[in-house]
Amino acid sequence: MDGPSDRLDRVEAFVGQFGALLRDGYRFARGEVKDAMRLVAEHPELDLRDHFLKGSVRASAKRQVVPKTPTQRQYLEAIDKHDIVFGVGPAGTGKTYLAMAQAVASLLAKKVSRIVLTRPAVEAGEKLGFLPGDLTEKVNPYLRPLYDALYDMLEADKVERLLERGTIEVAPLAFMRGRTLSDAFVILDEAQNTTSEQMKMFLTRIGFGSKAVVTGDITQIDLPYGRPSGLIDALRILGKVEGLAFVHFTDRDVVRHKLVQLIVQAYGVEDERVAAAIQPGAAGRAPAGPRG
Numbered sequence: 001m002d003g004p005s006d007r008l009d010r011v012e013a014f015v016g017q018f019g020a021l022l023r024d025g026y027r028f029a030r031g032e033v034k035d036a037m038r039l040v041a042e043h044p045e046l047d048l049r050d051h052f053l054k055g056s057v058r059a060s061a062k063r064q065v066v067p068k069t070p071t072q073r074q075y076l077e078a079i080d081k082h083d084i085v086f087g088v089g090p091a092g093t094g095k096t097y098l099a100m101a102q103a104v105a106s107l108l109a110k111k112v113s114r115i116v117l118t119r120p121a122v123e124a125g126e127k128l129g130f131l132p133g134d135l136t137e138k139v140n141p142y143l144r145p146l147y148d149a150l151y152d153m154l155e156a157d158k159v160e161r162l163l164e165r166g167t168i169e170v171a172p173l174a175f176m177r178g179r180t181l182s183d184a185f186v187i188l189d190e191a192q193n194t195t196s197e198q199m200k201m202f203l204t205r206i207g208f209g210s211k212a213v214v215t216g217d218i219t220q221i222d223l224p225y226g227r228p229s230g231l232i233d234a235l236r237i238l239g240k241v242e243g244l245a246f247v248h249f250t251d252r253d254v255v256r257h258k259l260v261q262l263i264v265q266a267y268g269v270e271d272e273r274v275a276a277a278i279q280p281g282a283a284g285r286a287p288a289g290p291r292g
Contacts, residue, residue: 013044014036014037014048017036017040018033020048035066035068039051039068039069046070051066057076057102057105063101063152063154065097065153067098068253068255069093069252071093071247071249071250072093072094072098072249072255074247075087075094075095075098075247075249078247079102079213079245081245082243082244082245083210083243084206084211084214084243085099085211085213085214085244085245085247086215086216086231086234086235086245086246087214088215088216088217088246088247088249089250089253090217090251090253090254091264092254092260092261092264093253094253094255095216096145096146096149096189096215097152099213100146100149100150100153102185102211103115103185104150104154106185106211107185112183112184112209113167113183113184114167114169114183114185115167115168115186116185116186116187117143117146117168117170117171117186117189118171118172118189119146119173119191119193120173120190120191120194120198121172121173121174143170143171143172146189147170150168150170173194173198176202177201180207181206181207182208182209183207183208184207184209184211185211186210187214187215188202188214189216190215191214191234192216192220192231192232193216193221193222193223193229194229194230195223195228196228197230198230199230199231199233200230202214214234216231218232218235251268
């Protein structure tokens with residue numbers, strides 16, 4: 001082969017690691033070969049065998065989930081090692097999907113006895129009381145993304161059985177008040193739309209034998225103007241609390257259509273421009289806890 005030596009080294013490394021994975025019996029799913037090539041191109045130091053064999057999560061017989069970026073792997077490892085994890089970053093970085101994979105894997109391995117999925121039920125200024133239909137009809141549109149991830153990992157009939165038995169519960173955040181969630185894997189999605197009171201309420205529901213994952217994007221807050229986000233407050237207040245883990249995603253971790261990554265980057269530049277115009281020196285600053 002001809003070409004720059006650094007590129008040839010990367011190709012050689014990829015071919016060697018790819019062959020080793022095949023010899024180890026790894027079966028690549030659709031799209032994973034392209035993911036592997038991208039990972040090696042962007043992260044030459046990355047060990048593909050370690051990433052695919054040790055970093056993946058067997059969510060179910062239907063789905064094995066492989067992290068597509070080093071940050072995604074860090075996130076999966078944080079969930080495995082900590083009882084409460086915050087995953088913060090833009091849409092398309094896999095925050096909710098990866099948390100769901102860990103939840104399903106934990107349930108099937110009998111590490112927990114149930115999964116509880118929740119998110120704020122009030123978004124974009126809509127209140128449930130003003131929407132038509134019964135309670136189920138009102139809340140389902142808000143919770144649909146959580147159902148979508150479930151059905152992607154488990155067979156439809158199994159999801160229905162688990163929902164009917166209450167082994168998997170999908171409910172608005174308001175339904176968590178007054179409860180203690182023990183022996184459960186709990187995911188709070190769209191946490192940027194919680195108030196400080198709601199976030200504190202949620203975090204203090206966690207009982208013995210439980211894990212909680214909080215996901216959100218602090219650039220997509222739908223709360224009324226002037227109302228502080230519970231997620232931003234939690235990052236500020238809990239950043240030094242031992243035992244919690246904070247994983248921060250960036251636009252480099254966006255794994256949707258390539259255009260989504262470019263759109264996220266463009267809006268990020270605009271947000272920094274606006275922040276600098278409002279308060280000189282503010283650009284680039286965002287509340288953040290330590291990585292864990």
